[in-house]
Amino acid sequence: MSDNLLPETIDLVIQPRLRDLGDGFTVRRILPYARRRHVGPFVFLDHMGPVRFEAGRGLDVRPHPHIGLATVTYLFEGEIMHRDSLGIVQPIRPGDVNWMVAGRGIAHSERTPDHLRPQGGPLHGVQAWIALPKAWEETEPAFQHVGGGVLPAIEKDGARLRLIAGAAFGMTSPVRSFAPTFYLDAALDPGGVLPLPEEYGERAIYIVDGSIAVDGELYESGSLVVFKPDVRPDVAAHSAARLMLLGGAPLDVERHIWWNFVSSSPERIEQAKRDWREGRFAAVPGDDEFIPLPP
Template sequence: MSNIKLIIEERPANIGNFMVGRLLPFREKRMVGPFSFIDHMGPAAMNDHENLDVPPHPHIGLSTLTFLFEGEITHKDSLGSDVVIKPGQVNWMTSGSGIVHSERTPEYLRHSDKMLHGLQIWVALPKDLEQMEPEFFHVEGTDIPAWEQDGVAIKLIAGEAFGRKSPVPVYSPLYFLELKSTRRQKVNIGDYLFGESALYILDGAIESDGHIFEPRQILIANDAKLCEFTMHENTSVYIFGGEAFPEERFIYWNFVASDKELIEKAKQKWIEQSFKPVPGETGFVPLPDPIRNIKH
C-alpha cells in the first residue's frame, strides 16, 4: 500500500510584484506538523529595473524561515534587524505577539540583472508561546549540520533529526531537511523522522511505489516511519514535518493563531498602525479586504 496520502501541486500566487508557487496551506491539508505555509519563490530572472519589494507587513503567532538557493534579500524588521540573506543561510524570525518586517532586493543589486530563488516557510508556534516576545536569528550556511549518508548529501536546516540538531532555535519538535543525490539512489529515512511528514521535490524526480514524481509537488506521507523512496540522478528534495499541535490553527493573511480573537486584535492593531515600525521604512502593506473569512 502506498505511503503517499496526498499530492499537492504548486499553485501560483502573487506577493506584490513577485509571483511564487504556493504549496501550503491547501484545502485538504492545512498544516504538516507545525508547518502552516510554504511558498516557492522563483526561479526568477530580474533585469536591472526589476526588484523584490515587499513593504512592511505584520506577523503574529509564527516563525518565518527564509532559505535561498539563488539571489539575495535584505530583511529589515521592527526589532531593528537589518540583514542580507544569501544562499544557504537561514533567516529565522519569530513574531510571537507581533513583529513587522520588509523584504527587498539589496541596494547594491537594484540596478543590475539578478536571480531570485528560494523557499519561504511559516512554522506555527505552540499555544503557550503564541504571545512570546518577538525574536530574530540569522544563521550562516557553514553552521548548518551537513553530512553524507548512503550516497546522499543531507543538510539539517532546522530542528532535530538523525541524532543531530540545527542551531536554528525552533520552539516545537520538527525537522526541515535537504537531500541531494547525484546518482540514482534508494533512500530509507523513516527511522529518523517523526510526527507528520512531507517531501517537496525541487529538482529531478523520485519514485515511490512504482510512481514517478517530478518537481513542484509536495508529497504528504501517511506515516513518516515508512519514508522510503528512490531519488533519480541530480535530484534535490526537502523533507519537513514534526509533531502536530493538539489545537486547530486559524490563518488570516499573515496572522496565525489558535484563537480567532488574537487575529481580530492583530487586524485592528494593523489598521491603526500601532505595531512597532521598521526603522528606516515608510509605507506598508494594507490589510486585505476585512470581510475576508479567517481560514480554518
C-alpha cells in the same frame, strides 16, 4: 495520479498554485491546502522562483505584520535584505537561515539589496511559516541568523543533507525551534537514496528540482509528497534532485490563518487586524512603506 492509485505509504500529493505577490512577482503556494492545512507545525510553504530580475528590478515585499509563528527563509540563488521592527537589518544568501519569531507581533520587509538592483539577478528559494505552540504564541518577537557553514550536514547513499531547523539523523540545528520538528535541504545524485526521519508523526517531501521515485512511483518537481504516519517509504532520485524534507509532531491545537496572522484564537487574529489597521505594530526602521490590511 488519483489518490486511490497512490502507494500505500503516501497520504496525499499536493500540486502548488500560483500566487501574485505584486509587481508581477509570482510564487508557487504549496501550503496551506484545502485538504491538508499543515504538515507538523508547517502551516505555510511558498516556492519563490527561479526567476531572474531585469536590470533595475528586484523583490519588494513591503513592511507587513505577523503574529503567532516563526518564518524561515532559505535561498538557493540570489540575496534578500531583511529588515524588521526590532531594528534587525540582515541579508540572507544561499544556504543561510533567517529565522524570525513573530510571537505577539512583528513587522518586516524583504527586498532585493540596493547594490544588486542595477544589474538585476536571480532569486530562488523557499519560505516557510511554522506555527508556534499555543504556550509560545505570545512570546516576545525575536530574530536569529545562522550562516550556512554552521548548519549540521550529513552525506550518505548519494544524498547530501543539511539540517535547517529541528533535529534529525542524530543532528540538531542551532536554530531555536519551539516544538519537535525537522527541516532539511537535500541534494541527491541520480539513484541517490533518501531516508526520512522516523521519530515524527507527520512528514513530507517537497521536490524543488528534478524527480524522485517513491515506492516505484515517479514524482516531478513542484510536488509535495505527504506520507502516512509510521511508514518507511523507499525514496530514490530518478534524476539529480533538490528536495526539502519537513514535518514534525502534530499541532497541539488547530490554527487559524488569515493573511499573515496565525493563531489558535480567531479573536486574537481580529485584534491583530485592528492593530495593523490602526498603526499599533512597531514600524520597520529604514523602510517607510507598508502593505495595507487587505479588505
